[in-house]
Amino acid sequence: MKLPWKRAVIGVSAAIAALTTPLIAPSTAAVAYTPQPGPIGQHPTATGAQSSPIRRAILDNIANTPAQQTIRAVTWNLNDQGVTTALINAHRRGVHVQVLVWDRNCGSETVHLRAVLGVAGDASFFRCIKNSARGPEGKGQLHQKSFTFSRTGTASHVSLVTSYNPTDDANKNQYNVAFQFVNNQTMHDDLKALFQQQMTDSPRAARCQTATPNDGRLFQHFFNGGYGVMAYPLDCIAEDPVITRLRTIPNPDQAVIRVATSGFTNERARRIAQELVRLRRAGAWVKVMHTAGAGPVVRSTLDQGGVTRLDTQTCGGAPANDISFNHSKMLLVSYVSAGQRTYRSWLGSDNMADSSINSDELMVQVPQQAHYQALTDFFDFTWKREAAQC
The missing domain is CATH 3.30.870.10 (Endonuclease Chain A)
Structure with a gap:
């Protein structure tokens, strides 16, 4: 097998330090929090300040979202109590917190968050999605993992798309990646529009190979x-x-x-x-x-x-x-x-x-x-x- 094409040395930091150091600026009381765009990798061998950078990016974004702004979370599973507590705290300080989770993972770990956010309303809510949200009736599952923030810290329209579910198992045993988009209204609005379809938990018609983009289940932009x-x-x-x-x-x-x-x-x-x-x-x-x-x-x-x-x-x-x-x-x-x-x-x-x-x-x-x-x-x-x- 031929060797891969030799890559140029790029100042993005070697392997983002094997992705042990997140591309996320830490928040402190003295310095305004600014989320950074780019890839984040998380692996179970990291320890101390370098551990769980995707989780920390999510937590920092939640902690720095001001009142009257909106957090939208879509995930297959959510049992990380640190993330749960952060979402509850955000809701209590006036942030609109909207969460969608696959219904088979709406177990005991989500009971408190569901009770605090409620299941209806247009400000904060937690909804358990049966099967897939936009797919055929009775098939599939909500497997997407994303967090969007209308504003966090000094940035607007922040979107984090990932393979990571906020769970204890993911933090301890899994290699995961994420990409964070910052001040990117197009990505944020695309995911917002997708979320608004998903929250209704209603199947969309299959329209294979039609001339009109995004009129069926597959959404591309x-x-x-x-x-x-x-x-x-x-x-x-x-x-x-x-x-x-x-x-x-x-x-x-x-x-x-x-x-x-x-x-x-x-x-x-x-x-x-x-x-x-x-x-x-x-x-x-x-x-x-x-x-x-x-x-x-x-x-x-x-x-x-x-x-x-x-x-x-x-x-x-x-x-x-x-x-x-x-x-x-x-x-x-x-x-x-x-x-x-x-x-x-x-x-x-x-x-x-x-x-x-x-x-x-x-x-x-x-x-x-x-x-x-x-x-x-x-x-x-x-x-x-x-x-x-x-």
């Missing part, structure tokens, strides 16, 4: 020279954004592709695996990092196709020596187009599996080389750390 937001459910498998991205990579013999997921099973994963094999056989450098959820057909397809892969949970069948595992969902691609090397990063909640087709998932596209480098360094850090446990 690209802006500002390569940024983008993509929200599922999919209207049909034929419009799978991951398949489209892979099929449109030019000059595969000069492409570098990294895939990180914690699912990767069933028919959709098989189709994605076949595309990765096609690219590998055409000369691309391809690595896939997954968990025990990857099915035998997908594993076999990748192995026989020459794709390098790592199971961060079972180490090829044997139990890993620790309980940490990759929970990030990323597609990181570098390719050459018209003689220029281009960088694209996609991250969010999509496990690239059948379960995502009918579920509320959220992915964002980021075009900067610096952010691509930081995310690939975190990918490589995760791979090295987890491979050493086998």
